[in-house]
Every structure is written in structure tokens, then in C-alpha cells.
Amino acid sequence: MLFYLNFEYSTPHFDTMLEKSYAFLELLKKNNHREWYHANKKLYQEAQEEFEQITEIMLYETSKFDKSLLGLIPKDCIFRIFRDVRFSKDKSPYKTNFGAFLTPGGKKSVKAGYYLHVEPGGSFVAAGIYMPPSEVLRAIRSDIVEHFQEYLEIVESPDIVEEFGGVSGEKLKTAPKGFDKEFPGIEHLKFKNYGLIAMRSDEQIRSEESFSDIMRLFRLANPFVFFLNEAAGKV
Numbered sequence: 001m002l003f004y005l006n007f008e009y010s011t012p013h014f015d016t017m018l019e020k021s022y023a024f025l026e027l028l029k030k031n032n033h034r035e036w037y038h039a040n041k042k043l044y045q046e047a048q049e050e051f052e053q054i055t056e057i058m059l060y061e062t063s064k065f066d067k068s069l070l071g072l073i074p075k076d077c078i079f080r081i082f083r084d085v086r087f088s089k090d091k092s093p094y095k096t097n098f099g100a101f102l103t104p105g106g107k108k109s110v111k112a113g114y115y116l117h118v119e120p121g122g123s124f125v126a127a128g129i130y131m132p133p134s135e136v137l138r139a140i141r142s143d144i145v146e147h148f149q150e151y152l153e154i155v156e157s158p159d160i161v162e163e164f165g166g167v168s169g170e171k172l173k174t175a176p177k178g179f180d181k182e183f184p185g186i187e188h189l190k191f192k193n194y195g196l197i198a199m200r201s202d203e204q205i206r207s208e209e210s211f212s213d214i215m216r217l218f219r220l221a222n223p224f225v226f227f228l229n230e231a232a233g234k235v
Helices: 019-030 034-039 041-062 134-146 148-155 158-164 202-206 210-232
Strands: 098-102 113-118 123-129 194-200
Touching: 019 034, 019 041, 019 113, 019 202, 034 041, 041 098, 041 113, 041 210, 113 210, 123 202, 123 210, 134 148, 134 210, 148 210, 158 194, 158 210, 194 210, 202 210
Parallel strands: none
Antiparallel strands: 098 113, 113 123, 123 194
């Protein structure tokens, strides 16, 4: 399996990063109710516009090494701030984060991609696939079995381990149905989600180096995303 071409390119420089987004989210955490939101909707619109601009630039830069993202626009990738509270004990109407998932077909697709989560005290950069349908999950597991050495070279590479700590996600307690429990990489088949996650402090995600850091992590994760989407594309 061929993964990607490694080449150098420069990324945009920001003196400040996500300033309006953080200011709004910090206020929203303390005032998570409709009255405050509607009284301060201009703050939300300014923060949203800032996050859309960052997402647009992320799409442009990431599509340089992942052509499957060409043609996407920010609204294809950014999650709504409104919470679905119908089945939740927490009736807070708004999410206290901004999130953008860069993936072929947009955020509602069942493909792997690259994710930026901005939240005071809980920001992170991630890549992978979350809660895929059973047929996609089976295809991913089957490809791991068939190309196990190649998969290991990706997820156990020094850079992936150093930056993300390896693959993370919810796991089954036993071997998935239909797979040999004696397979040497059985632990890799137990995942229900396949993700790479790098937590970032408020200072890191807002620093002038933040955008370059995000792009560096996305590039590192590119072979992992490619592997997952090769499998997902067989369904």
C-alpha cells in the first residue's frame, strides 16, 4: 500500500490564534443559557467567523497532502454549537467548544479524517475515525489483518508514538466476532474507534506556533488516515 509523498511546504503564520473563539467560549462556559446567548449573539458570530477562517486555511493546507479534501468548504466540516439535549441529563443548550472534522464528503460521512477541537481547558488535535458503521469497522479490521506489518509501521512509528501516544479509542473486551483470537495483533482489532489524539493546553493552541503545530500533526497522521480510508472505501 502506498501512503503519501513526504515534501516540505510553508504554512501561514499567525501572531495570535483563535482569540475571539476562546474569549466567546470562556464566557459561554459561565453563561450557558439561551438568554445570554441571544444577548451576545454578535460575539458568537465573530467567533464563528474566526473559526471558519481557520478551518478554510486548514482545508487549503491539508489538501496539499490529502487530495481527497479538495472541494470541501468550512461549513462541510464545522459542527454546530447547538446541543441535542433530548436524551441528556445535561440540558445546557450549547456546546462549549468549536470543532472541525476535515474528511472526504464532510463531517457526516463515514470516512476517517483530521479533527481540531477548541475548548478552554480541553483543546486537542486528532485524526482517525469515530464510531464507524459495523461494515466499515469490519473492513478496517480485515485490512489490519491483511496488511498488519504496514499498519504497525504507521501506528508504532516513533513520531506517532511521541506525538499521539499511539492509537486510542473505546475497545471490546474480547476478540471481535469473526476474527481469530490468536491473531498476534488482536489488540489492534478490538478498537471500536481508531484515533490519534494530541492534547494541547490553552497556551499551546493559542500561540503563534499553533497553526504550524496543527499542520505538522495532520501530516504525521496522514498515513493513518489513508490506511483507514483505503479500508472504508472497500465497503
